[in-house]
Amino acid sequence: xxxxxxxxxxxxxxxxxxxxxxxxxxxxxxxxxxxxxxxxxxxxxxxxxxxxxxxxxxxxxxxxxxxxxxxxxxxxxxxxxxxxxxxxxxxxxxxxxxxxxxxxxxxxxxxxxxxxxxxxxxxxxxxxxxxxxxxxxxxxxxxxxxxxxxxxxxxxxxxxxxxxxxxxxxxxxxxxxxxxxxxxxxxxxxxxxxxxxxxxxxxxxxxxxxxxxxxxxxxxxxxxxxxxxxxxxxxxxxxxxxxxxxxxxxxxxxxxxxxxxxxxxxxxxxxxxxxxxxxxxxxxxxxxxxxxxxxxxxxxxxxxxxxxxxxxxxxxxxxxxxxxxxxxxxxxxxxxxxxxxxxxxxxxxxxxxxxxxxxxxxxxxxxxxxxxxxxxxxxxxxxxxxxxxxxxxxxxxxxxxxxxxxxxxxxxxxxxxxxxxxxxxxxxxxx
Amino acid sequence: xxxxxxxxxxxxxxxxxxxxxxxxxxxxxxxxxxxxxxxxxxxxxxxxxxxxxxxxxxxxxxxxxxxxxxxxxxxxxxxxxxxxxxxxxxxxxxxxxxxxxxxxxxxxxxxxxxxxxxxxxxxxxxxxxxxxxxxxxxxxxxxxxxxxxxxxxxxxxxxxxxxxxxxxxxxxxxxxxxxxxxxxxxxxxxxxxxxxxxxxxxxxxxxxxxxxxxxxxxxxxxxxxxxxxxxxxxxxxxxxxxxxxxxxxxxxxxxxxxxxxxxxxxxxxxxxxxxxxxxxxxxxxxxxxxxxxxxxxxxxxxxxxxxxxxxxx
Numbered sequence: 001x002x003x004x005x006x007x008x009x010x011x012x013x014x015x016x017x018x019x020x021x022x023x024x025x026x027x028x029x030x031x032x033x034x035x036x037x038x039x040x041x042x043x044x045x046x047x048x049x050x051x052x053x054x055x056x057x058x059x060x061x062x063x064x065x066x067x068x069x070x071x072x073x074x075x076x077x078x079x080x081x082x083x084x085x086x087x088x089x090x091x092x093x094x095x096x097x098x099x100x101x102x103x104x105x106x107x108x109x110x111x112x113x114x115x116x117x118x119x120x121x122x123x124x125x126x127x128x129x130x131x132x133x134x135x136x137x138x139x140x141x142x143x144x145x146x147x148x149x150x151x152x153x154x155x156x157x158x159x160x161x162x163x164x165x166x167x168x169x170x171x172x173x174x175x176x177x178x179x180x181x182x183x184x185x186x187x188x189x190x191x192x193x194x195x196x197x198x199x200x201x202x203x204x205x206x207x208x209x210x211x212x213x214x215x216x217x218x219x220x221x222x223x224x225x226x227x228x229x230x231x232x233x234x235x236x237x238x239x240x241x242x243x244x245x246x247x248x249x250x251x252x253x254x255x256x257x258x259x260x261x262x263x264x265x266x267x268x269x270x271x272x273x274x275x276x277x278x279x280x281x282x283x284x285x286x287x288x289x290x291x292x293x294x295x296x297x298x299x300x301x302x303x304x305x306x307x308x309x310x311x312x313x314x315x316x317x318x319x320x321x322x323x324x325x326x327x328x329x330x331x332x333x334x335x336x337x338x339x340x341x342x343x344x345x346x347x348x349x350x351x352x353x354x355x356x357x358x359x360x361x362x363x364x365x366x367x368x369x370x371x372x373x374x375x376x377x378x379x380x381x382x383x384x385x386x387x388x389x390x391x392x393x394x395x396x397x398x399x400x401x402x403x404x405x406x407x408x409x410x411x412x413x414x415x416x417x418x419x420x421x422x423x424x425x426x427x428x429x430x431x
Numbered sequence: 432x433x434x435x436x437x438x439x440x441x442x443x444x445x446x447x448x449x450x451x452x453x454x455x456x457x458x459x460x461x462x463x464x465x466x467x468x469x470x471x472x473x474x475x476x477x478x479x480x481x482x483x484x485x486x487x488x489x490x491x492x493x494x495x496x497x498x499x500x501x502x503x504x505x506x507x508x509x510x511x512x513x514x515x516x517x518x519x520x521x522x523x524x525x526x527x528x529x530x531x532x533x534x535x536x537x538x539x540x541x542x543x544x545x546x547x548x549x550x551x552x553x554x555x556x557x558x559x560x561x562x563x564x565x566x567x568x569x570x571x572x573x574x575x576x577x578x579x580x581x582x583x584x585x586x587x588x589x590x591x592x593x594x595x596x597x598x599x600x601x602x603x604x605x606x607x608x609x610x611x612x613x614x615x616x617x618x619x620x621x622x623x624x625x626x627x628x629x630x631x632x633x634x635x636x637x638x639x640x641x642x643x644x645x646x647x648x649x650x651x652x653x654x655x656x657x658x659x660x661x662x663x664x665x666x667x668x669x670x671x672x673x674x675x676x677x678x679x680x681x682x683x684x685x686x687x688x689x690x691x692x693x694x695x696x697x698x699x700x701x702x703x704x705x706x707x708x709x710x711x712x713x714x715x716x717x718x719x720x721x722x723x724x725x726x727x728x729x730x731x732x733x734x735x736x737x738x739x740x741x742x743x744x
Contacts, residue, residue: 415504
């Protein structure tokens with residue numbers, strides 16, 4: 001059992017918020033009923049990426065202690081040191097030694113800038129492209145991707161959210177069928193997805209028929225879309241339960257050395273599960289790592305978090321490359337904002353929220369590695385080149401997948417929305 | 432209060448008797464006359480300069496009207512107070528935001544502004560009017576076909592037979608053009624891979640001239656399927672990772688001169704296959720992790736193929 005960080009999702013929170021977002025529909029059927037198979041989707045550029053693994057650093061990752069150390073002044077770096085990487089002329093923080101060895105696959109986005117300085121609002125903008133409002137829930141990025149590109153494997157969900165608050169993976173106005181299927185503990189896979197041994201297939205069939213005959217009258221008397229949707233959920237769940245692709249959720253099937261490569265942390269195992277799911281055709285996987293809200297004692301807290309990130313991210317890139325999957329899989333690291341260049345002594349050398357300038361990264365999926373886009377000043381406090389908004393980041397993800405990023409989807413309230421609002425893709429990252 | 436509200440109740444009761452406002456025949460002519468000239472899709476003027484819609488607002492399709500421009504939503508169904516299009520035509524002519532601006536057209540009459548208001552109140556229904564929405568999405572997407580030059584590989588490709596495509600899609604495969612402007616096909620067997628065998632690959636024979644991207648990773652194919660694949664002359668990408676393919680299977684690929692990417696991780700392929708691969712001059716990316724290819728073998732292949740990356744890890 002791995003203890004939770006204060007801003008990390010506990011099992012209890014996962015269950016509570018899941019109960020709210022799923023409205024009485026159990027976990028398994030959330031696996032994406034009646035979502036179109038991607039067979040009809042044609043990317044608008046050749047060799048577009050096929051899947052996305054989005055690593056969300058929840059809490060606001062300090063850019064100066066992780067991704068953006070190049071040419072920064074000593075007084076803003078504090079105890080953090082820069083190391084060289086596998087890409088000539090590029091540096092990373094010494095907190096990410098393994099990732100540094102994968103730098104030739106990575107493009108740093110050092111010009112990130114957001115308008116939101118609070119966690120919930122910042123995460124919302126980063127993962128949904130719109131400002132949080134009281135009147136509507138905008139679909140999560142994964143919901144958009146599945147809506148526009150369909151599923152790659154019709155047996156499996158299109159969107160899986162690992163160690164992620166189900167609210168953050170909610171399909172919003174697109175409905176529950178586009179929500180990310182939540183996985184709390186990567187090692188436990190998809191819960192309650194197998195037929196118990198004590199029930200034979202024949203018995204199971206009999207029970208289903210019985211339930212069906214009891215439901216029939218009700219369904220003829222009361223016919224409405226949400227009841228029909230419920231029915232579809234069940235048929236999808238049954239298909240998943242009986243298909244071989246379910247093993248994509250089971251990281252116990254991975255050899256021990258593979259589990260060790262990714263690190264034994266929950267995040268590392270989540271990255272391993274993400275790779276396995278993408279290999280089985282899941283379109284979008286989010287893995288969340290919390291604990292980045294380092295107001296206090298930044299220089300103890302960041303290295304601890306960075307270790308899990310480093311193990312997981314470096315292993316993921318290495319493993320995807322070895323399997324020849326990296327060109328087809330876009331790996332994105334996002335966070336809601338950065339942290340102050342100023343080190344706050346009275347908070348045991350902490351750093352506060354800093355939306356003005358932060359860093360994210362992209363790797364694989366056709367992205368040129370060993371490069372950076374955007375630049376901050378030497379204090380890491382101001383973007384001086386290549387300003388990139390969360391919407392631009394999401395437009396770039398859409399571009400990588402060959403999606404029509406300006407395709408409008410009208411909400412039930414009659415308003416038009418797009419995957420990245422007014423964001424512009426950074427096409428310079430691609431060949 | 433009571434005395435005032437009674438007559439207005441009668442009035443309210445009398446109004447809904449009127450038929451619902453038709454956008455195309457009633458509202459569109461008003462907006463067309465007063466607004467369309469400045470609020471249309473970006474166009475080049477006579478000097479070749481691109482003219483963008485004023486204020487970022489386009490009024491040539493429902494989606495653009497709803498989305499609005501730099502000031503906010505153009506039309507908010509049911510709420511005239513939040514619909515900028517209605518708000519701006521209400522402003523007095525002297526106001527700097529008044530629409531249409533002075534000298535650009537006649538202000539709307541009271542009857543016309545009431546029509547727009549009531550149409551918004553009724554939910555701003557566009558009926559069958561789609562405007563430019565029907566055509567926009569594909570054409571304006573970044574990397575759209577118009578921006579790219581034709582792919583020489585696609586020359587002479589015939590349309591793939593639809594019945595064959597359907598048969599393969601029914602097996603759970605992703606089958607379709609590699610991109611919106613191409614007749615070349617990508618085929619990925621991702622679902623139910625244990626049921627995908629040499630027989631499945633036989634089904635692809637009618638598509639031999641169309642397939643350019645083929646993913647058979649983790650399927651049950653053998654060297655027999657590789658003989659069929661060897662006839663897919665437009666193949667540029669092939670993934671056979673995690674299959675039981677051997678050197679004999681790779682030998683069947685010697686005619687695939689367009690191949691630029693081969694993924695053969697976790698196979699029985701060894702250094703004996705490298706001679707064949709060395710003759711495929713367009714090969715740029717080869718993956719041999721967990722195969723029997725040696726480090727030296729990988730290095731020599733990479734050297735023999737300029738600009739390539741051959742990896743065993």
